[in-house]
Amino acid sequence: MSTTFYKKPFDFRRLFSNQPLETCDAGISISQHIELIIFSRFGEHRFNPAFGCEVWELDFELIVNESMWEDKMSQSIKRSVRAQEKRLYNVDAFIRIEDVEKVFPLRRMTEIKKKVEVTVTGKLNATGENYTFVTALFLSPLSSE
Structure with a gap:
């Protein structure tokens, strides 16, 4: 049985002009779904209050111990992907934090953000092939003059 997966964001102009949506x-469909899981807060989607992950709660948490924070974040993402993305098995998540500094010379200001690299691995249920998803988030805007 063949399943059709649609590319996001939807181009509704195509739909209204009787053209098929892009597939x-x-x-890619799994990657889009994992991205949606990571960028959603628990309770944000009325159809399923358990959809999402703790990224938004952990974003404002003071990072005292980076390795503990990374572990907490990776456990949250792993739990959420395992619960919400049924096309994968043997799911694991890895987090790496680094400080990124951006200098604005004209304003004599430096902005420091936390860059969080997220890697999710697993195997496709349909084929057993290895699957890897990588994205980066920027947290905690900190500015100095």
């Missing part, structure tokens, strides 16, 4: 393969 994508299963890997």
